[in-house]
Structure formats: structure tokens, C-alpha cells
Amino acid sequence: MTDFDFKTNVIWESLPILMDGLKLTVIITASGLLIGFFLGAIFGLLKLLKFKPLRYIANVYIETIRGTPIMVQVMFIYFGLPMALGMRINPLTSAISAIAINSGAYIAEIVRGSVQSIDKGQTEAGRSIGLTRMQNMLYVVWPQAFRRMIPPLGNQFIISLKDTSLFVVIGVGELTRTGQEIIATNFRAFEVWTTVAILYLCITFVISKALNLLEYKLGLR
DSSP states (O other): OOOOOHHHHHHHHHHHHHHHHHHHHHHHHHHHHHHHHHHHHHHHHHHOSSOOHHHHHHHHHHHHHTSSSHHHHIIIIIIIIIHTTTSSSOHHHHHHHHHHHHHHHHHHHHHHHHHHTHHHHHHHHHHHHTTOOHHHHHIIIHHHHHHHHHHHHHHHHHHHHGGGGGGGGGOOOOOHHHHHHHHHOOOOOOHHHHHHHHHHHHHHHHHHHHHHHHHHTTHHH
């Protein structure tokens, strides 16, 4: 038996600083996913084109990013690119870029699958009333496809949020990094890591429930 003493005061003292780390975690995730959604929409739609060179470019991006770990990607952005470009990229920009580029590849596949899941009869109906291909996509296919994207996009949000913990390697002060810094000053790893884990669990639980509610409101459940 050890004489370990669980100190609740460590949790209360650490909480305000950890909340700052959590706030930065959410900012990195939301900013990265916003950019990642645009990347995913572009490359997902490129994959649906019959023009092979553009489809090839989309495939290279998606397969390259999905085939490499996000930690390698952020190390490349933070340490590799500055050597090639001759300019420094700050840790926060590197972290947001990594989330955007990484999630963009997965979102591209979500977009492609959702658009392809729309019945071709919908497209033919749009064309029969005189809509152009672009109008058909904007007003007929995309709204229906977007509803189907919501559940997998929610999963991607949770995955990307947890991936931010890997950015500790480049010194971004998100939740995990903040926990490390607190432990370096008080040596209370058990209490601090327990609090960090609970904070991650709370935020992913809230996101999950919010998505369930949104799906219910949209009639997806």
C-alpha cells in the first residue's frame, strides 16, 4: 500500500489555467475544421469530376494526408517548411494548419460519399426544369448531401479535438501542454491528468449531445 494522498485543492488551483488551455484547444479545433471543411468540399467535389488531372490531384492530396500521421504533418509544417521557405511559422499557425490539412482529407471523402449518395433522379429532375449543372449542385444536391454529412462531420470534430493533444511536441499551450506545465511546478501528476481527462471527456460529451440534438431536429434520427 502506498501513502498516496489525493489533494483536491490541486484540482481547484489548476482549473483556471487548464480552462485557458481548453479554450485554446477548442479555438485550434474550430479554426482548423472551418478551413478543413472548405478544403474537403473542394477536393471532395474534384474527386467527382470526370476531368482526370483534377481528380488525380485530389487523390494525391487525400491519400498522402490519410496515409501519414498528423504528428508527422505538424512536425513537417513547423520544422520542415521553414527550412524550405526560409521563414518561421509560429506554433499556433502550425497547429491550425495541421488540423485544417488533416481534417480536409477526411472531410473530402465525407463530401464525396454524401454527394454520391443522393439519388440520380434528383439530379435528373433538376435538369428537367432547366437548372444548369452548377445550379443543380447548389440548390438540389448540396443541401441534401450536407444533411447527410452532419453525423460524420461531428465525429471528425471530436477526432480533431483529441488530435490537438499531439501538438504538445511543438509547444502549443493547449490543454495537454498546460497540464504538463502545471505538473512541472507541483509534481501532482495524478490529480492534474485526472482533471485534464475529465475536461476532454466533458467537451466531447457536450459536442456529441449537441450533434444528437441537431440530427434529431433535422429528422436524421
